[in-house]
Amino acid sequence: MKNIISMLKKLNKNTVITVIAVIGVIVVGVLIAKPNLSGLVGGASAKEIAQKSVDYINNNGLSQTPATLSGEVVEESGLLKFKIKMGANEFDSYATKDGKLLFPQAFNIADKKDDKQTASAGNNEKGTPSETKKTDNPSFEAYIVARCPYGLQMQRAMAEAVKEQPALAQYMKVRYMGSVTSDGKNITAMHGEAEAKENLRQICIREEQPNKYWEYASCQMKAGGTEVACEKSTGVDSAKLATCMSDPARGVAYAKKDFEGEKKYGVTGSPTLVLNEATISEDSFGGRSSDGVKSMVCAGFNTQASFCSAKLNTTAAATSFSVNYSSGSSGNTAPAANSGSGCHAAQ
Secondary structure (H helix, E strand, C coil), X not given: CHHHHHHHHHCCHHHHHHHHHHHHHHHHCCCCEECCCCCCCCCCCHHHHHHHHHHHHHHCCCCCCCEEEEEEEEEECCEEEEEEEECCEEXXXXXXXXXXXXXXXXXXXXXXXXXXXXXCHHHCCECCHHHCCCECCCCEEEEECCCCHHHHHHHXXXXXXXXXXXXXXXXXXXXXXXXXXXXXXXXXXXXXHHHHHHHHHHHHHHHHCHHHHHHHHHHHCCXXXXXXXXHXXXXXXXXXXXXXXXXXXXXXXXXXXXXXXXXXXXXXXXXXXXXXXXXXXXXXXXXXXXXXXXXXXXXXXXXXCHHHHCCCCCCCECCCCCCCCECCCCCCCCCCCCCCCCEECCC
């Protein structure tokens, strides 16, 4: 445990949230609500342990705004569950009853058949290609944020698919998660100002210089801090881009449409995939690989396009910034999510 804490302290605060969340996914498992708070260690109350968790976040700089405890503390599957508020956002967190481990996030992996049956049509996740709504002109959208390792993985897989089969581009769009500031002049993102700025930059290129979008994205995802260099090397009109980003009637207005879609589909994690107005999981389509992307798009056609018969790269795309398409993992088929849970709003 000491080694893990030492490692986390060396990372920046946004990366730490993601790392701890992933650890939480591995450890927590299925959550089933239980009302009693028995078994607390050392005489500490449930609220004291929850507050200790909040203090840890504040004392180690893991939030851009002060974290506070919100609401009651309850037990779920032997863990303490409580809400932590950071700025305007509030989210569920979990801690062990000895107060030694904190999980800012957990996922219920139980088979929720009832939930699937009652989900609204606009947010009904489809499990297999045969269940997907068909159309003559399918629309595949990936909701991400620019600094999420798994969002970058999905964007990389899409970029590779377009590189291999350019005709796919007309059926795909990357959309971005966030919100508009109260003054309506800027946008926010889950990992801070730098991410919000990059989200806006990519949105403006997507909307006003679409023929440059995939070139720019493919360049920028290789390393952080390469935005200006990538604008130049890919031929982006930087003056036009700067005007778009500074004009709320253009950049922010475009972003607002993405955020409206985010609310419509109940998007909470990067990446979240939407095909023909229904959320889908990549699990049944080949995962976050260029072939998986092609399979998802093609699952939405009434009549298969010619590129649907092409065999693209089945290797999982690399996560985070990477010069290479793949991280070099063994095997020919990409795991559905590359064992990654995604980035979820936590601040």
